Amino acid sequence: MHGKYAERAKLTRHSETREILKVTEHPEVISFAGGLPAAELFPVEELRIACDAVLKTDGAASLQYSTTEGYLPLRNEIVKRMDTIGIKANPQQTLITSGSQQAIDLLGKLFLDEGDTIICESPTYLAAINSFKVYKANFVEVEMDEDGMLMEALEEKLQKNSKAKFIYTVPDFQNPTGRTLKLERRKRMVELASQYDCLIIEDNPYGAVRFSGTPLPPVKHFDMDGRVIYLSTFSKIFAPGLRLGWICADNIIIEKLVAFKQIADLHSDSFSQRITAKYLELYDIENHIKKIRVVYKERCKTMLESIDRFFPDNISYSKPEGGLFIWVELPTFMDSSKIFMECMQHDVAIVPGISFFPNSTKTNTLRLNYSNTNSETIIEGIKRIGEVLNRELQKYNRINKVI
């Protein structure tokens, strides 16, 4: 019976991150593995009031089937939000998706034939890799530095891969590195995409969660010919459990995506769309986002200071200005999958970096999440990882001395 699976069934893998999440549900484990927002900040009471209001005034409509494109007042709010960061669009250029993840999957479905090439940062977002792999795409990774993807390297890859379908980029506080693409490179990326006739998928879940430095306009801001497809979500600024993201793109692309979304789930949850729109009507979400920024800034700072204090010297790490993640580069002789296992022995969870490289090239990196752990626990967790790393280093030094 099980010989009946499609070819593509062989290409799926459980997301390592999500498998790890299951282990880390044990309360004694300190988890830096997930990518969860701080649940204690969710605006629970405000949402209760929004639910009440929606059910009182639009009860039936909020529970009925609705249009695939999404609830218009919510799309209007999204257009307004995007306007404040430099994206001009109309509601017809937006599509509500069941989280950003669905946006990624729909775009794979719309654009990728077997053997197509995607250009992406090295490393890049794990669940985008998993999603695009099912469409049998090839990944061309472009090196990064602390300021994001290197534009010379990008141009070289575009030259070599003239039929690449799109550049997939997470320019703000990237998952997994926490790095941000600097301004000149944003402009340059659009120029290069135009020159080599390539699309750009700009995935921006974290942009609003900037807690230091100067905000940058999105890549889409520099888009002159509908070449940039912009994705974002309410998951990091409101509540990920509601599964609401969006795509902003050229009308014709949106129309095509609507056809695929009909097949995927008819439409996103009507009730969640209405209560989110009602929340945005009743409250100023910017005040809420400010609270998130304060907490994440503190947690990030604590984690960076703890790394500085407890980790060995020959380890480098990113210093994010926002988002949820810090990226750690270990000495090349260290295998972070082994470090991960060691850490789990001491009830602290990380994500080995290898999963974030589509072509699985680098084994000495790891990702740390700080958004979902309080400062005290961050210090204790980083201390434990530091002990594991120091032991590993001593072992290596001992062996090399003997040799």
Added chain:
Amino acid sequence: MHGKYAERAKLTRHSETREILKVTEHPEVISFAGGLPAAELFPVEELRIACDAVLKTDGAASLQYSTTEGYLPLRNEIVKRMDTIGIKANPQQTLITSGSQQAIDLLGKLFLDEGDTIICESPTYLAAINSFKVYKANFVEVEMDEDGMLMEALEEKLQKNSKAKFIYTVPDFQNPTGRTLKLERRKRMVELASQYDCLIIEDNPYGAVRFSGTPLPPVKHFDMDGRVIYLSTFSKIFAPGLRLGWICADNIIIEKLVAFKQIADLHSDSFSQRITAKYLELYDIENHIKKIRVVYKERCKTMLESIDRFFPDNISYSKPEGGLFIWVELPTFMDSSKIFMECMQHDVAIVPGISFFPNSTKTNTLRLNYSNTNSETIIEGIKRIGEVLNRELQKYNRINKVI
């Protein structure tokens, strides 16, 4: 730029039904076109209480990311519900999906390679056709009578298509025909699937909405070797806006589907899962379903009586014992797409049947929905359609007389 679409982008089409729904949003149009439940029956106040309770006790968790498989208490409730209709399963054999539509799409993704064969009723559910077509499957249609798919015809097709991946069936009050597969045929379908080593996808959104006749066990009840994959949904018994369906299948199939669901949307809406589980905990949904049955029975009866009264004699139609739809067969010289256009001129909407035939073979059928229109309006709408049909008939008779 638009030359970049994948091959499969050519295979999508906007669902005709959904396009029509847009037109019928004008209040003056009487719509029998959609498949909407009666919104006035939604348990709005009970849901408000459930929202309150969830946000008070599990506020943060209900808004946070959650597991791909679904909220365990909801899966437990589903297992209990299935047990009452003769399906024995454990929660690990269930997966919560974003409506039944996502279940259909995930199954297509898991099982269908280009050129694979699906066996289905003729006609069958439109959105399943659209979904499976994207995976480049071929459809083999099996004739039906008033008691569902004909088993002799099914065996013949299985013989001719020995590599068919699965039989897709809607055995209870089928969409679009309203017909129900009779008991002996349910057993026989499982025997045949076993004999020819074929899977069965049993799509059962309407089973609980039976308003006359004797309830029948689902096809899955007769499954001895994990061959039947069972789909159902809360859309027709609770609220479709919440986008909650489920798949019940063999553990190994569920595991594979979980990997695809991770890619599709990580998980279904956490909040909607929790409030639905809370509703099921606080209230007896059976009492609610009883109310739905009473209303739909009355509307179906009114529509059948009106058809009998206003339609010409040489037209046949199904007499459903549940569900949402009546299927009408016109004389073969009538083209229901033309009838549809005529009806729209008189502000009444139907769905031409051709969309429900995967290989677009039959042009003289149409689908009528009765669940979302009150009795008075049903009478007026059917009267208008009757006038269109009678004029069409007279025209035909006049021409034939002249000839």
